[in-house]
Amino acid sequence: MAEDTFMPTMTRRQMLRMIGMAGSGALMYQAMTGLGFAKESPYRPPPPLAGSGNGQSVLILGAGLAGLVAAYELGKAGYKVQVLEYNQRLGGRNWTLRGGDLYTELGGHTQRCQFDEGQYFNPGPWRIPYHHHGVLDYCRQLGVALEPFVQLNHNAYFHRRDAFGGKPQRIREVKADFNGGVAELLAKATSTGRLDDLVTKEDREILLEAMREWGGLNRDFSYAAGPVSNDYRGYARDAGGGAHGKPDFSTPVGLHDVLNARLWGNLAASDQYEYQTTMMQPVGGMDAIGKAFGREVGSHVRYGAKVVDIAQDSAGVSVAYEDTKAPGSRHVAKADWCVCTIPLSILSQIPVQVGAAMAAAISAVPYAASNKVGIQFSRRFWEEDDAIYGGVSFSDLPIGMMSYPSHGFGTKKGVLLASYTFFVEALEFTALDPAERIRAALEYGKQIHPQYADTYENGMAVAWHRSPFTLGCFGNWSDQMREKHYADLCAMDGRIVLAGEHASYLPAWQEGAILSSLSAIDQVHRRALAGGRA
Amino acid sequence: MKHVTSMLVACLVTFSAAAQAADDPPFLDQKSAATADGHAFFTHICQACHMADGKGAAGAGAYPALAANPRLASALYPAAMVLNGRAGMPAFGNVLSNQQIADVVNYVRTHFGNDYHDPLTAAQVQALRPQEKP
Structure with a gap:
């Protein structure tokens, strides 16, 4: 009965939010997989199977x-x-799409990848945690070159339609203001005696000092516009050289607004064990x-x-x-x-x-359902205009996450992961034809990066429930x-x-x-x- | 070939944008989710796998056709599938209400050549949920 008493009054997004699923890939993922424990791989390089199979x-x-x-x-x-x-190839979900590749999904739509030479997109796995010892060890054994995968980029965005007038916020600002606001509050509670029966006097002094450092507080334990907070959240105008080199300070968002904007809901996504730095990717594509x-072992594989x-x-x-x-x-x-x-x-x-x-x-x-859209743009506007080099932006739009390539910084074109979704949003994407998925990713993505309109070239959409080899x-x-x-x-x-x-x-x-x-x-x-x- | 494909994609994009400009946007937003009917849930979720014509699809495995599927004779079978999922099918018990599950099952059982007129009720769906221990 409990179910029916709340359902009719709840919207779908409220329901998703309630189970920690909206607007946060990592939390969503965890809610879906139902795992509440750390997932370190127990792998250690295995000794060879002792004894022989003797031709069995x-x-x-x-x-x-x-x-x-x-x-x-x-x-x-x-x-x-x-x-x-x-399939007619090996790898399964370990898969990379490049220019010229054909992909026919369930339902019969065939996409021909039109990426330029050197551009690629990983529709399946795309990042390797440093504690996935098995994957890393086989990469070592087999000579697969790895490079850093940027998961957390402080200059990427958190975005919600109902926060800050729908204007995307830099992760560094959200993080600094959340930490700063909480630190200031805790410092106040400490210095007005509210924590006296919880923390010893000596610990309270250390706590104050820690809050000042962690939160970017001033000498008086306030979190406010100025050099200290700006060392964390960034400046309105960065420091420069010459006569006008002095920076302009940015103004922090107050705790009330920080809390109510709920962008903090995305912070954990890159803090969790599975996504902590350093993550890695194979050079040139996961495949x-x-x-x-x-x-x-390729000679032992019978395809088709x-x-x-x-x-x-x-x-x-x-x-x-x-x-x-x-x-x-x-x-x-x-x-x-x-x-x-x-x-x-x-x-x-x-x-x-x-x-x-x-x-x-x-x-x-x-x-579980998942959908990815990879789009090639004629220029790396995210780097040139927005100073975003790799990393992930999170939005409460149906596109979920977008990720900027961790490789090829400073080159002309790039393929953006324009949407990565799970569960309901993924099924909604899947229910569209591939061209419509790309269109939807473009339409929504424009709200975060208006440059989409002038720089879009082509894309590939892979909805995993339409994958003929995995369903x-x-x-x-x-x-x-x-x-x-x-x-x-x-x-x-x-x-x-x-x-x-x-x-x-x-x-x-x-x-x-x-x-x-x-x-x-x-x-x-x-x-x-x-x-x-x- | 490359140009032909890109023109085709461009056409598709324009066409679908026009087709969807009406009252069936590709994503149910906060407001419309509360009032979405069986048809809306089918077009937004079910057709991802069972396809727009309800005929399913086949690859290494297959999605069953909902069109003219004798397993739909009892409403409780699709209700349990939507509620709990099975094999490739995700479970929707945590995101759809009893009424919404009833709506989408009733929609499927009266479309795609199916002609069953014993509607499933929210109470019947509730009865399929794991009973809470007192």
Whole structure:
């Protein structure tokens, strides 16, 4: 009953806001994934699988990162590996779009990427936390060059339609004024004795000193226009040289307005563990990782293979697949073991000969929605006009986040991530045709960057629920679901074991795919060493 | 080819801008979300996967057609799907009210060649939600 008592009076945005989802990608993401704990990867460089596979065979379904790691490691350990991949390329969601690429989504719309030479866009994963040791270690092993990915840029924007007349605010101003206002308040409470029964006298003195430094307060503990606050929030006119070199001070926004503008709701997005500096990206596009694996195991991949049936018995596994270029054709691949990395959104539709527990787990997990629009502009106005070099701006417009390229600073053109959304907004984007998604991203984006109008060249829109090879973005586990099904999903069933981000506690992250794969092949290897019996 | 494609895109952009200038903007804003009907929820959310004609789509896996789908014979089946999600389908129990879920299910069951006239009620949707423990 509780649900119906509040729903009718709430708007959708209020509901989203209530569960921490509106206008903050990171918080939204966390609310969606239902994870309240730190997600450090437990990965340490693995010792090679001890002992040899002795030529036993493993069939790997899917050539995304989970499948590629399995092929690479099992191959090194002496297994005969074969990989079946639905797409005509490897990498799966590890994917980069460049000029000339064609992409046909579910529903039949084909987009031809028209980016200039050297421009690219990562429709899937696009940033790597420094604690995703598995991804980073494979980059090291395979020679994938990395560069910094700018997550937090103090000069990017927070924007809400109902705050400051819809004018985007610099993150440094929001952050400085929020911290400064809170510091001033706490200093006042301290010096008027309100904290006396909470904090010792000695600690109160340290607290005052800390508030002054942290918040950018004056000697008298006020947060006001002047050199101290401006060292944090920036100046109205920056310091210069010559006769008119003296800066003009900017005026902080008062705490009441700061609180009510609610832009502070975006601050945590780049403070959280997953997004803390330093984040990284492969030079030239995220698909450098998939391609690096491809150099090692690419010759074992059969492309255009749509798996239609997965069977096993005491002798081995037998997987039927259709050649996507010859619909109706039927081929069978056989092996001793199978590592299946097919997303659950698809696997749940394929007959799989596994026990009831794993079958229930495969069918249980809904897939989260996500949408990205990448747009090429004729000049980097965000750098030239707005002094924004990399980083992310957040808006409560349906476009959600926008991100400026972290590479190629000072060059002429650039591809902006013009919209990145989850859940309801992502589905609304998905419900549009690709050209309309781009149009919507342009229309809304103009409210933050009016330069869009004169500099737009072309774009690509990738809505993950229209992706023919995933039917969704990532496995959207709830805590209750994990409790019920996660162990069954990850435990080997006879000769079949599952891997992929959906078989990890790092949903949507490449690290989750890699760690799940290492766990899966460890299970295969143990069974194989134990005499090859399932 | 490149020019043809970009002209096509330009046309599409112009066309769709005109088509959507009416009362069905691509995103439900704060005001319209409260009054959105089954049709609006279908065009903004459901058609993302089930497509504008309700016929679904197929790739490595498929989205089922809602058009002429015998599984819609009982209103409780689509209601549970919308509420809880399953496989590729996200759950909407946390963002749609019971009435909104009933509205969109009733819309789908009376369109796309479906002709079921036993409407789902908000109370029936509520009964499908996990019961709170006293």
